[in-house]
Amino acid sequence: QVQLVETGGGLVQAGGSLRLSCAAAGRTFSSYAMGWFRQAPGKEREFVAGIRGSATTTLYADSVKGRFTISRDNAKNTVYLQMNSLKPEDTAVYYCAVRPSMVLFTTPRMYDYWGQGTQVTVSS
Numbered sequence: 001q002v003q004l005v006e007t008g009g010g011l012v013q014a015g016g017s018l019r020l021s022c023a024a025a026g027r028t029f030s031s032y033a034m035g036w037f038r039q040a041p042g043k044e045r046e047f048v049a050g051i052r053g054s055a056t057t058t059l060y061a062d063s064v065k066g067r068f069t070i071s072r073d074n075a076k077n078t079v080y081l082q083m084n085s086l087k088p089e090d091t092a093v094y095y096c097a098v099r100p101s102m103v104l105f106t107t108p109r110m111y112d113y114w115g116q117g118t119q120v121t122v123s124s
Helices: none
Strands: 003-007 010-013 018-025 033-039 046-051 058-060 068-073 078-083 092-099 118-123
Touching (some): 046 068
Parallel strands (some): 010 118
Antiparallel strands (some): 033 046, 046 058
16 A cells, blocks of 8 residues: 655745655655645646656746755655745645656646645745
8 A cells, every 4th residue: 555645734924935745655666756736726736846766857837946846865755845935826735646657747647646635825
């Protein structure tokens, strides 16, 4: 059974920072692509950032480029999302996801395993 558990969400003022963590269990994910997605009320789930197993390749949505940084610690089976200069429009439930392959995708349906999500709220 694959489990992904996100932590680190919360309430922060605009301009602040948060660091999300996603701990994976049930399988070794060191060679797999992992992604962060978010979903705001009334909107579709959207890609935020992704990272390949080797961590040599990362990808970001234009809306977060330069503010968010994705990283991973394969020894801990954990992926992180450092979020700086947060804006009210970043408010959403954030999910991590795993695709058991080396290829990095931005489409949610290409990912097989999902965490339960963690709420991020940015106040103005």
